Amino acid sequence: MKEFAVIGNPIEHSKSPEIHMAFAAQFDIELRYSKILVDKGAFNVAASEFFECGTGANVTLPFKEDALQFADVLSERAQLAGAVNTLSKKEGLIIGDNTDGIGLVRDIRDNYGQSFLGKKILIIGAGGATRGVLLPIATEKPQLITIVNRTYKKAEQLAAQFTDYAALSVESFESLESPFDIIINATSASLSGQTLPLNEKVFTFESFAYDMMYGATPTLFMQQSTQRGGRCADGLGMLVEQAAQSFEIWHGVKPCSQPVIRSIRDQLS
Numbered sequence: 001m002k003e004f005a006v007i008g009n010p011i012e013h014s015k016s017p018e019i020h021m022a023f024a025a026q027f028d029i030e031l032r033y034s035k036i037l038v039d040k041g042a043f044n045v046a047a048s049e050f051f052e053c054g055t056g057a058n059v060t061l062p063f064k065e066d067a068l069q070f071a072d073v074l075s076e077r078a079q080l081a082g083a084v085n086t087l088s089k090k091e092g093l094i095i096g097d098n099t100d101g102i103g104l105v106r107d108i109r110d111n112y113g114q115s116f117l118g119k120k121i122l123i124i125g126a127g128g129a130t131r132g133v134l135l136p137i138a139t140e141k142p143q144l145i146t147i148v149n150r151t152y153k154k155a156e157q158l159a160a161q162f163t164d165y166a167a168l169s170v171e172s173f174e175s176l177e178s179p180f181d182i183i184i185n186a187t188s189a190s191l192s193g194q195t196l197p198l199n200e201k202v203f204t205f206e207s208f209a210y211d212m213m214y215g216a217t218p219t220l221f222m223q224q225s226t227q228r229g230g231r232c233a234d235g236l237g238m239l240v241e242q243a244a245q246s247f248e249i250w251h252g253v254k255p256c257s258q259p260v261i262r263s264i265r266d267q268l269s
């Protein structure tokens with residue numbers, strides 16, 4: 001039976017085994033999927049041990065950059081993301097990919113019916129999550145991607161790396177005052193229950209706000225959008241869609257995400 005795993009620290013909370021087993025059941029594929037808790041600094045040893053018999057691994061915090069170094073071959077999106085969340089062993093080589101960005105795009109575009117084509121996109125945050133989603137969003141041909149970040153310089157540095165892929169601009173929270181079509185919160189502010197200092201004009205009743213964080217109740221960011229009459233969603237679908245893309249890489253078939261998203265949503269409430 002083929003072996004898969006998710007590697008991280010902490011790892012107990014991970015829903016990846018449940019998601020992958022649910023996908024496998026859709027195709028009657030038999031597999032084993034375990035959680036591997038690894039001490040910081042010990043990623044290479046753990047990953048090498050796993051891949052003695054293993055076929056594929058998901059990698060989560062804080063090891064996505066270690067996984068980038070560990071892989072023998074990288075996809076373009078993993079290189080640009082500067083992080084790997086999916087490792088596969090093929091013909092003796094370890095292939096590194098990053099499915100977070102396509103997971104976000106598929107959730108917003110396919111599950112919520114929001115096209116990026118020709119739209120004005122605002123991404124809040126300039127950390128690993130933003131870096132991972134810029135290329136997949138650029139591929140959808142938006143009119144403009146604007147990055148805003150608490151630390152302005154980080155947003156500038158990030159934007160400079162993607163100028164070949166999309167029209168990009170950088171703003172400060174203070175300078176933001178026009179509306180956007182899609183507003184994505186890629187900061188960790190929701191984790192600590194902090195409100196972002198966003199001008200309310202960025203949201204309209206026609207805009208769509210997406211918080212990469214997810215939970216049982218709407219985040220403060222989602223509430224900011226709702227107050228302006230806009231639609232919103234959290235990042236649970238992104239989690240399931242990035243797993244679906246990993247599953248497709250490993251098994252060559254595209255699973256149906258909707259029932260899995262619903263089942264995990266039910267467990268949250």
Ligand code: NDP
Pocket residue numbers: 100124125126127128129130149150151154186187188189191194196212213214235236238239240242
């Ligand atoms: P990083 O630590 O790399 O970056 C955090 C970002 O949040 C930085 O831009 C930081 O700004 C900003 N930030 C933190 N607190 C505040 C605040 N109070 N006000 C304004 N900005 C703030 O984290 P990641 O990029 O890896 O992750 C960001 C979020 O995305 C997390 O909540 C994570 O859970 C989520 N995520 C969800 C996924 C999913 O599948 N649903 C997948 C990946 C990530 P500064 O630069 O100024 O410090």
